[in-house]
Amino acid sequence: MNNTVLACVIAAVIAFGISFGLGYVVIPFLHKLKFGQTILDIGPKWHKNKQGTPTMGGILFILGTVIAFAVVVIIDKILGGDIIGSVQASGNAENLVEQISVQASSNYIKVIGGLIMALGFAFIGFLDDYIKVVKKRNLGLTILQKTVLQVILMVAYILTLYINDPTGSMFIPFVGVVETKVFFWVIGFVVIYATTNAVNFTDGIDGLCGSVTLTAAISFIAIAALRNCLGISLLASALLGALIGYLIWNWHPAKVMMGDLGSMFLGGLIVAFSYAVDCPIIILFTGIIYVAEFGSDIIQIGYFKLTHGKRIFKMAPIHHHFEMCGWKEVKIVKVFSAINLLGGIIAVLVMYFGAPK
Numbered sequence: 001m002n003n004t005v006l007a008c009v010i011a012a013v014i015a016f017g018i019s020f021g022l023g024y025v026v027i028p029f030l031h032k033l034k035f036g037q038t039i040l041d042i043g044p045k046w047h048k049n050k051q052g053t054p055t056m057g058g059i060l061f062i063l064g065t066v067i068a069f070a071v072v073v074i075i076d077k078i079l080g081g082d083i084i085g086s087v088q089a090s091g092n093a094e095n096l097v098e099q100i101s102v103q104a105s106s107n108y109i110k111v112i113g114g115l116i117m118a119l120g121f122a123f124i125g126f127l128d129d130y131i132k133v134v135k136k137r138n139l140g141l142t143i144l145q146k147t148v149l150q151v152i153l154m155v156a157y158i159l160t161l162y163i164n165d166p167t168g169s170m171f172i173p174f175v176g177v178v179e180t181k182v183f184f185w186v187i188g189f190v191v192i193y194a195t196t197n198a199v200n201f202t203d204g205i206d207g208l209c210g211s212v213t214l215t216a217a218i219s220f221i222a223i224a225a226l227r228n229c230l231g232i233s234l235l236a237s238a239l240l241g242a243l244i245g246y247l248i249w250n251w252h253p254a255k256v257m258m259g260d261l262g263s264m265f266l267g268g269l270i271v272a273f274s275y276a277v278d279c280p281i282i283i284l285f286t287g288i289i290y291v292a293e294f295g296s297d298i299i300q301i302g303y304f305k306l307t308h309g310k311r312i313f314k315m316a317p318i319h320h321h322f323e324m325c326g327w328k329e330v331k332i333v334k335v336f337s338a339i340n341l342l343g344g345i346i347a348v349l350v351m352y353f354g355a356p357k
Contacts, residue, residue, distance in 0.1 A: 004230050007083055008221065011072045011234055012241030019064030019245030023057075027249065027256050030054035035133045053254055056129050058262015060249065061210070062122055064242030065269075066115070069235050084111050084231035103228075107276075109164045111231035114272025117157040118265050121196055124149045125264030140260070150193065158188040161275060171227075171278040173354025191280045195287065196267030198294035201317045203263040205329045206252035208319060211337040212289045213266045214243045219286045219344025220273040223351050227277040236273060252329045277351070285350065288343035289336050293317040 035054055076083045085104030127149075128140035141149075161184075162168065168184025169177050180187060203209035217240040224232035249255045258266075270287060274280040284291060300316035314324035322332050 003081065004083065004086075004225070004233065007072050007076060008234055008237035011068045011238040012244075014071055015061075015064040015068035015238040015241035016245040017064075018067055019060045019242040020248055021245075022060045022063060023245070023249040023256065026057070026060060027054055030056060030256065035129075053257055055133060055257045055259035056126070056261050057246065057250065057256030058122070058125070058258035058265055060256070061239070061242035061246040061258075061262065062119075062265050064245055065235070065238045066119075068238040068241065069115075072234060072238070073231075083234055084108055086230045106164055107229055107231055109160060110229065110272070110276040111235060113157065113160045114232075114269070114276055115235065117153060118268030118272055120153045120156075121150070121268035122261055122265035124153070125260030125262070128264075129259040129261050150196070151189075154189055154192045157192070158185055161188070169278065170280065171355075172281065173279070173350045175354075176356060177278075187280065191274070191283070192271050194294060195271050195274075195283055195290065196264055198287070198290035199267035199270060200260060200263040201293045201297060202290055202319070203258060204317060204319050205323070205332060206254040206257075207247055207250050207329070207333045208336060209258065209263055209266065210243050210247045210250055211333050212287075212340045213270070214240060214247070215337050215341040215344055216270055216273075216286045217243065218341070219347050220270075220277070222348045223277050223279075223282065223286070224273065226348070226351050226355070227279075229276050232273055232276045235269075239269060252333070279351065282347050282351065285343045285347035287340070289340040293319065296321070 031054055035056055073084060082104070085107055124141075124146065128146065132140040140146075166181075168180035168182070170180055170184075170187075172178055199209065199213065202212055217236045220236040221233045221240070224230065224236060246258070250258065270283065270290075271280070274283050274286070294317070296313055296318035297316045300311060300313050303310065303312050313321040315321050319332050319336065323329070327335075
């Protein structure tokens with residue numbers, strides 16, 4: 001365990017260094033390419049002063065996370081370890097070796113498959129950003145184009161998980177392991193689509209999405225350790241360090257924005273973390289702010305249609321509501337991050353006390 005903690009710390013430090021250091025190179029480069037953010041008229045008026053701020057800054061923490069994770073895994077392998085496949089098996093001596101082998105293989109599929117899926121979502125986000133800033137089409141990919149690409153990626157990811165475990169087993173705290181079987185697909189589509197879009201909605205003001213996701217990463221480091229998936233603890237640690245480095249550049253007033261490239265990657269990773277610990281519903285706690293952001297938008301649209309023009313919130317998603325109420329961006333970031341951190345603490349406690357003893 002001490003080696004794992006050290007590996008996580010090293011990954012976080014390397015990721016921080018890469019993410020922060022790249023800012024000195026990437027941000028001027030984005031300025032040179034004129035990859036500036038386009039602020040839509042439907043947003044708060046005062047956001048217009050963000051017009052032209054470089055976007056696609058998510059590349060800072062994406063490279064920081066991936067490179068740091070890969071470096072530590074490779075070093076660990078050279079030293080004779082296997083942090084991704086590391087398991088603590090229990091049972092009789094006859095099936096112990098087989099149990100360890102099966103669990104190790106499953107961990108590799110969840111960790112590497114999840115990371116590839118997150119990078120796939122990042123690519124979709126990149127296409128969306130590229131069309132916005134280069135092709136000068138404000139809305140980027142059409143809803144149909146984006147949905148088709150997301151569905152293809154979701155099918156590939158869920159199929160990988162399903163082949164690994166055709167029973168569709170999921171862990172539900174205080175209940176145990178439940179075989180969802182064919183409903184595994186339905187749950188997967190709902191969780192992945194809702195989460196990736198919810199994280200995207202959270203990226204609305206300086207520092208918000210990065211700070212909230214940073215708190216989610218902290219909770220998943222602990223949850224993954226509890227669930228015997230140390231590869232995810234390592235990946236979440238790398239993400240934590242990378243986001244801290246990125247936030248130095250993204251804190252209000254932001255010098256760079258993550259773009260859909262970054263937010264889609266973060267959404268994909270949060271999904272990957274939750275499936276790697278076999279408990280996708282834990283996002284309800286670890287990503288409670290994502291739930292609030294996504295839910296506020298759904299509620300606003302539904303209420304608007306039902307009442308023919310009335311609104312519950314001054315503006316949705318909900319962080320814009322608080323902006324319209326007079327809250328400063330920094331205050332919103334601090335309050336929302338504190339709430340999400342509290343949700344993460346609750347998630348860790350639920351996973352710990354809800355596990356069979």
